[in-house]
Amino acid sequence: MSEITPDLVRHLAGLSRILVTDEEVTHLTEQLSLIVDSVATVKAAVEGDVPATSHPIAMANVFREDVVEASMTQDQALSGAPDSAQGRFKVNAILGEE
Amino acid sequence: MSDLVKKNASELVSLLQSREISSVELTTEFLNRINATNGVVNSYLHVNDETALLAAATVDGSRAAGKPLHPLAGLPIAVKDNLTTTDAPTTSGSKILEGWVPPYDATVVSKLRAAGMPILGKTNLDEFAMGSSTEFSAFGPSRNPWALDRIPGGSGGGSSSAVAGYLAPIALGSDTGGSIRFPASVTGTVGIKPTYGAVSRYGLIALASSLDQVGPVSRNVLDAALLQDVIAGHDPHDSTSLPESLGSMAEAAKKLDVKGMRIGVIKELTGAGFQTGVSERFNQSLQLLADAGAEIVEVSCPSFEYAIAAYYLILPAEASSNLAKFDSVRFGMRVAPEGNPTIERVMAATREAGFGPEVKRRIILGTYALSSGYYDAYYGSAQKVRTLIQRDFAAAFEKADVLVSPTAPTTAFKLGEKVEDPLAMYLNDIATIPANLAGIPGISIPNGVASEDGLPVGIQFLAPAREDARLYHVGAALEAMQDSAWGYNMMSQAPDLHDLIAKGGF
């Protein structure tokens, strides 16, 4: 009944940068279909002009003064890096361009 | 087993302040207890043997030298492993962060250190706090000290089992949909989700940014209040943190009079969906409160019907974005497939290997809920349901000072029982989720054991935003009434953990 298809699951996995095996795709399609069916009730819940709530506690205008604060050292910044060179994070060649 | 570890935090604090015990002594007792039992209970992912004792010794030295100390100085504490600590790995229960030592402390952790509270270690959780049983931890589940073949709740099952099993006097947890309160309910401990923004989220590894809060896990209400007083407060690093202080929770926890307090029973959170023993205990406590002069009224929150659905759209959506940073570039796991893979492939392979099935499921679901063409129907609609839930609460709080419900529909189920059934698992949070959606505070206190299985039951109170004090007030009052009515403190009924371990069969 649901809109969740294996192709869609593969597309979503791609968007989220998660490799999925065929088995996983099947499994996920099933489970997500169930879940999506059950959560689809929200569509019906909000008839009429109900505003969305993106922030549970209403607040506004929280700012920081434009004053420099201490940064990390280069070593600290790179401390968790799986790979680094010349003071920078090292990654494999990039395929696409942004 | 030493009796020290069984004492409440407030008692231990007195002993420390009067120098009857030293922090090193006390910390050592807990480390010994952890050593003896953690192998089975698996509350802790990392134990700070050295650094905790170092911190304890420092406090003892300062106390001996007459230096001014925070009231809780020297009291050891356990910290959920989704809070960053510079002296211990922070994994958030995930392989993708295995061994990662953060270069900065979470704000709440800094506050613990400033108060001189030695950190015993980092406690277990469902991976990235997604779950209600701790079975989705990449490092094995924790066990419920009441029955080792049962779940300790989740996502914070490590903190709750540590406190319930006396592996820590108090602990920090985090609650996004019930991750502090549900574990409290099934382990016979106390857990609070403060008002959204009352406690800083800086350094809390984000799950759902608009729902997450850090809160106390303890064995009694006063202990939790003392801890909330340490960790709460405005943090300029957290733009969503409340600008104002909410006052002293410890003071509120000393108020035991509920005469005239209006207590609203949420109609939608009672009835058939709740285990019989849970409902029995719930009604008994309502009676206790009524006998003490509280006014029990009925309120209705019809939008709660959609709460779980809304939650399981908002959480995965925000989580899918929050978890995008785990990509092998700056920290954490990196998996490089064969050949000369591009970074895109390395990212995808890393996330495939590093994330567990529940996390993947929710990321993909969240990506779907936000994707173009589906946003309005799913994420957009769910955010509107939030408005409805807030309106329902606002109307209910016109009629009542606090609202009440059982914390969860059931007692602790067996490990493995619901792990293959995501929808069944999601139902554990039916009573706790609305508070996160609305941003209001909630407390779960022990409510005896269920008649059919002898396992802990929890009762939950909810208050309007910023009225956390009401929860400590009514919670402490009910706790005192229960002790008085039953003639014993609930935790004293827990089976001995050493005995349980020795007996095996789990």
Place this chain on the structure above:
Amino acid sequence: MAKAELMNYEKALEQFEVVIGLEVHVELNTNTKMFCGCANIFGDEPNTNVCPICIGLPGSLPAVNKKAVESSIAIGLALGCQIAPNGRFSRKNYFYPDLAKNFQTSQYDEPIAFEGSIEVEVPSGKKFTVEIERAHMEEDAGKLTHIGGNTGRIQGAEYSLVDYNRAGVPLVEIVTKVVYGAGAEAPELAAAYVRLIREMVKAMDVSDARMERGNVRCDANVSLRPHGDPKLGTRTETKNVNSLRSIERAVRYEIQRQAHILANGGKITQETRHWHEDKGATSAGRPKSDADDYRYFPEPDLVPVQPSVEWVESIRATLPENPALRRRRLQDEWAFSDLEFRDVVNAGLLDQLVETVEAGAKPQAARKWWTGELARLANSEDKDVSELNITGVQVAELATLVEAGKLNDRLAREVLTYVLAGEGSPAQVVAARGLEVVSDDGALLAAIDAALASQPDVLEKIREGKLQAAGAVIGAVMQAMKGSADAGRVRELIIERANQG
């Protein structure tokens, strides 16, 4: 890179209507980044101006820079925009190694400024009203260096290195509405528009506005449609245009490239293209696909920005003069003709002239030096005049020396080259190298006499009225004086000599 075929420009415009849209990113010159307190500085050691927030460590949270909000409002006001009384930040979700959180905190459907317009004048003098769709706040990404390929570009690289110093720097993205009717002047309009933005943000001191440093970046959207066709054509977006010249050239190129394709029955691929300054051409980048589903949603870690009317008005009060009004005023003050003034503006030299005139030079002299010799020198080095190593104050000094007779034109030009080479101010160079015009008549007369000695009939010719005969002597004297004589004075002296009998 395959060379695309281009239609002749005039022919292209005969057949097609040009439609453009411009996105300009302005990097703000705040002290700190948009969402954290790290220093906003160019050129430091990699990953030394970073913190858990801007390298996206787990648990980190953003905190909004108030000055950045103020600067954004200022830019919006200067563009004639309305300022949104309420707006939330949004997350733009996509994966890329220079994006520390793999989402950019930006503004999606609630930009801080919207619905504005600005008057832009092109070299021909024609004025266009460019409508502004929106201006919004966002953060910059880190810097990627690609290693191992042969061009330093992505294709063929072995690996890449990431520096997050720039990650989180505040940006304001200004988006125009679609611009119709620019016709053949579309390239000039694009460049003039960006130049105007640059002038504005520099005058407001919200940005250093140095294009070569990426302080102002432009993406140009170009599409064509047959004249009279109501439907908009498919557009391409050209990125990597780093100078005003490039903008003009890139827009022109795209018009020609697209025209050729369309005229031959082909279709334009909707894609991002890259401008290659060295080749004078664009190349295809990534096709715009559904990979561009950014899944925007309101940023939950930040609360709404609700600028009060008082705050907005106080910012409006600090805005510098409107550029169009400023130009009119300056043209009046300097008494330049329309053509003269336009020359200056089109060459991007307005600020330089202002500085020079304020330092004491006469406006025409300032104009002469900047649009003359300095422009020539810049062109010969393939640079923009603004990139030359000389300030308006120095040019004023030079002009003053010439005015005072201490330098003649030839000497002044020589002094100029030394100033550009970094030898110091004009006065310092003159002193160090002894380049002053010789004003001592005695020395001149000596040289004149020497020259006349070898050309004795010159005086006779002058007395006969053939004044041009002096020329030979002047030449000889100038050579003898190594050019450090005032040719006019030499001529005077020769004629005096002649008349003395």
